[in-house]
Amino acid sequence: MIMSSIWQNILISLTSISNNKFRAFLSVLGIVIGVLSVTLMGTMISGLDQTFEKSMSSFRSDVLMISRFQWFDGDKEWWQMRNRPRMKPEYVDNLRNRSTMIDAIAPVMERSGEISRNNVETYARFFGTTPEYLKTNEEQKIESGRFFSNIENENGARVVVIGNGIATGLFENENPVNKYVKIGRNKYLVIGVIEKQGSFMGMWSLDNQAIIPFGTYQRNFAKRGWMNLRVKTNSEDINLAKEEITAQMRIIRKLKPLEENNFGINHSSGFEAQYNAIKFTIAGVGFFITALSLIVGGIGIMNIMFVSVKERTREIGIRKALGATPFNIMVQFLTESIIICLMGGVLAISISFIISDIINDFFPSTMPIKLALFSILISVLIGVISGFIPSSRASKLDPIEALRYE
């Protein structure tokens, strides 16, 4: 019985809307824009989240990076840290011996360059590190072949483990393992390929890395250079590990009690804080635009509903004379305003599906189903809120006055 009367109201509303298609279309535009900004903003943030999480996967919460710089340091500009002493390879063994909280530690040097094979050249990000590196970066798995050994590291063997992007770039469908590539003037034997990693925030690819032994890097590229120490801790409490390693580093660096640290111990939470700040800015601006356009859209709907009630005063009178209660009339007009808003919502969701599909080519963005449902809910809510006053006015019309209305 209730279902049938809901259906009845939907039919009445659809008829009324289709009698004024163009007007309904115009009045729905505000809602479309409002819901569109809800969905696009949500899609964008969820896309950001996805990429951030993926990008961060190589920087797990139990990993610390010891470096000349403290990232995201509010007190210091990067140029104030520029003249600090460099990291030294000796620190690796030194720290491992001193600290009880280090599970694995590896020096990492890096630079950009070219890698080629048979005159095909491609960009690469070179890393020089030790075999222990794999333990500090468990997300990076060897897809085929192997990582280099300690002996290869100490001997400065010309072997390289390449990222998936380089593998496809230089070898297409061939298996690169046990084949040679050229780095600078030297030939290197490819001994392993790393699984596909994706890109960092959609900006730079992690698949164009080429990892060579630390010794080889120092011998062939540079002895001194940009170096980090990558540490995997065995401590449950990352802050404890941070403190302990800081203390050890201060000893290694022979710092006096009042001297400040001349190194940084970095953790992914710094990234996260930074990222969250960006995200909240986007969300805040988005929320403002969204709220504004939804309010404007809602006012448009309210306006059109007042017009609709006015135009159909006589119909309201007739319905009341035939037994419609104020509640019946209220529901009838509320249904109409909800349907108009729902149409706007559905239209907006379809449009943003298309838009996010297009954007997806440049930046990962897929609209979550939850977001679509949420938008539907928002549309219904706007329909109820903006339809409420006109509907309640309609429901209170005096039947005789309404019947007289010309």
Place this chain on the structure above:
Amino acid sequence: MSFIISLKDIERFYDVGGEVVRALDGLDLNISANEYISIMGPSGSGKSTLMNMIGCLDTPTNGTYEFENEYVHEMDEGQLASIRNRKIGFVFQTFNLLPKSSALRNVEVPLIYANISKKERIDRAKESLIDVGLEDRMHHKPNELSGGQRQRVAIARALVNKPSIILADEPTGNLDSKSGVEILNIFNQLHDKGNTIILVTHEEEVAKNAKRMILILDGKVKSDIKN
């Protein structure tokens, strides 16, 4: 004997720009089941106001109105709507059909508010249209029908919920005499079937058709004659 409608000392005042218009001014009227009543009176005497009162579209400023032993003047909007829906069939001078809906849909409206299921609704609406001789006009919109046909749709609509009382305010006022006679014949048949009929008219001929003639003057019953 008991009355189905009992109006006692009914007053209905309108405030028009500070001046009080006494549309009904101390009116008494009792009506029994299956009566056939015509109401006459000069323009502005309060006939329509009285009909709206009886039909529960309006409530009195003062006085008591008992409908089937219930006090109408104490009812809320919802209860009034329910009486209008189930007990009363209204026929207006200007038909008051929904212009964009077919005859069938128009007749269905009272059944919608009576929460009747779709199938039964359509069956009963069709039956009602057949009763007034419109079986071949069910899917026409009001503007595709003649005045007489429109009024018959309105009567079908008034009858579809099987009310005991039919109220008609100048039902033939907008019709030519031939259509008028057709409409009156329908009322006569309804009366024969046991319905109570109250109709307002300006025409002596139409009034004489009824079994009881009431004359209204200045919001009061001036005369009440049974044929």
